[in-house]
Amino acid sequence: xxxxxxxxxxxxxxxxxxxxxxxxxxxxxxxxxxxxxxxxxxxxxxxxxxxxxxxxxxxxxxxxxxxxxxxxxxxxxxxxxxxxxxxxxxxxxxxxxxxxxxxxxxxxxxxxxxxxxxxxxxxxxxxxxxxxxxxxxxxxxxxxxxxxxxxxxxxxxxxxxxxxxxxxxxxxxxxxxxxxxxxxxxxxxxxxxxxxxxxxxxxxxxxxxxxxxxxxxxxxxxxxxxxxxxxxxxx
Numbered sequence: 001x002x003x004x005x006x007x008x009x010x011x012x013x014x015x016x017x018x019x020x021x022x023x024x025x026x027x028x029x030x031x032x033x034x035x036x037x038x039x040x041x042x043x044x045x046x047x048x049x050x051x052x053x054x055x056x057x058x059x060x061x062x063x064x065x066x067x068x069x070x071x072x073x074x075x076x077x078x079x080x081x082x083x084x085x086x087x088x089x090x091x092x093x094x095x096x097x098x099x100x101x102x103x104x105x106x107x108x109x110x111x112x113x114x115x116x117x118x119x120x121x122x123x124x125x126x127x128x129x130x131x132x133x134x135x136x137x138x139x140x141x142x143x144x145x146x147x148x149x150x151x152x153x154x155x156x157x158x159x160x161x162x163x164x165x166x167x168x169x170x171x172x173x174x175x176x177x178x179x180x181x182x183x184x185x186x187x188x189x190x191x192x193x194x195x196x197x198x199x200x201x202x203x204x205x206x207x208x209x210x211x212x213x214x215x216x217x218x219x220x221x222x223x224x225x226x227x228x229x230x231x232x233x234x235x
Contacts, residue, residue, distance in 0.1 A: 010130040013107040015065060017116035018047075029087030031059035031187035032156050034145065036086060039158050040138070043115060047087035049101070049108035056187040060157075060164040061085045061208070062136035065109060065129050066119065073124030081118050082134060083111065084164065101126065136164035141231035144203065144218055147189075148225060154191045155182070155203070161234040163207035166190070174200030174221055207235055 029047070033039055052058060064082050067074035089102035089110040101108045109131065113122060120127045138161040145156040157166045166188060170179040173196040182190040201219040206212040219229040 006133060006135060008132060010066075010132050011107065013052075013109060013129050013131050014101055014126055015046075015067075015109045015111055015116060015120075015129045016101060016126045017111045017113045017122070019113050029187075031056060031086050031088075032185070032189035033059075033086055033158055033187070034156070039143070041084050041086055043112040044081070044083050045086040045112060046083045046115070047089040047102075047110040048085050049089050049106055049110075050091055050104045051107045052085070052109075053088045056088070056184070057167065057208070058085050058165055059187045060136070060160050060166065062134050062164050063109070063131050064134045065111075065131045067127050068130050069128050070120070070124070073121045073127050075119055075121065078119045081115050083109070083115060084136065107131075135162045136160065138234060141234050142205070142213075142215065143228055143230045144201075144215075145228040146201075146219065146223060146225055148191070150195050150197045152191065152193060153196060154185060154189055157188050157190065157203075157205060159230075159234070160207065163209040163211065163235065165208045166205050167208045168206040168212075170204040171196070172202045172204075174202070174217060179204055211235055 036045060048058060062082060062084050064080050066080040089108060091103040092100060138159050143159040148154040169182040169190045171182055171192055172179050180192050180194050182192050185191045198221060200217040200221045202217055203215045213235060215231045218231050
């Protein structure tokens with residue numbers, strides 16, 4: 001399993017924005033998160049290009065960005081912003097090649113307008129940036145949103161601190177037995193075909209920095225589909 005370290009190195013990329021000052025992406029995108037405001041992400045989010053998205057494995061990771069080398073459009077003294085990866089900026093092969101910002105191998109962040117305008121003038125449209133991976137700072141415990149049906153239980157893991165992204169997940173029912181390996185459906189939506197209805201649910205999660213935590217009985221035996229349960233600790 002691949003892991004990473006917060007090396008502090010800055011990397012070159014570009015940033016654009018979508019939406020307006022009042023919003024942007026708020027509902028489920030390519031990471032399987034729900035309402036980003038209710039889940040605590042708000043507008044401090046970005047859609048990542050193919051090179052950064054890693055087929056959804058980067059969902060939940062956090063980045064620090066700064067506008068660089070563009071005195072016309074970068075806001076002087078703006079400093080940096082921090083965002084969480086919550087969506088995918090898909091490649092587009094229709095425009096001329098110089099406008100294919102989200103196409104491989106380019107590294108690109110599509111920000112909410114509210115975040116873009118913290119570092120650059122909105123009239124710029126696109127600006128060069130430096131970015132680096134940083135630990136995620138989250139309030140409260142890891143959260144588990146249960147979906148699916150008795151024969152196809154899915155869980156979205158969100159509000160994950162530090163590395164932010166989950167790379168492996170196992171589940172176990174309260175009636176005992178071995179840990180059951182879950183598989184990634186898409187983004188941070190993980191699934192199992194084992195019927196665990198009527199049992200409390202425990203999870204064993206591994207984040208991309210290699211840290212593994214067990215969350216015992218995070219959902220009680222009377223858990224319901226569509227409900228979210230919160231652990232009392234985090235990564």
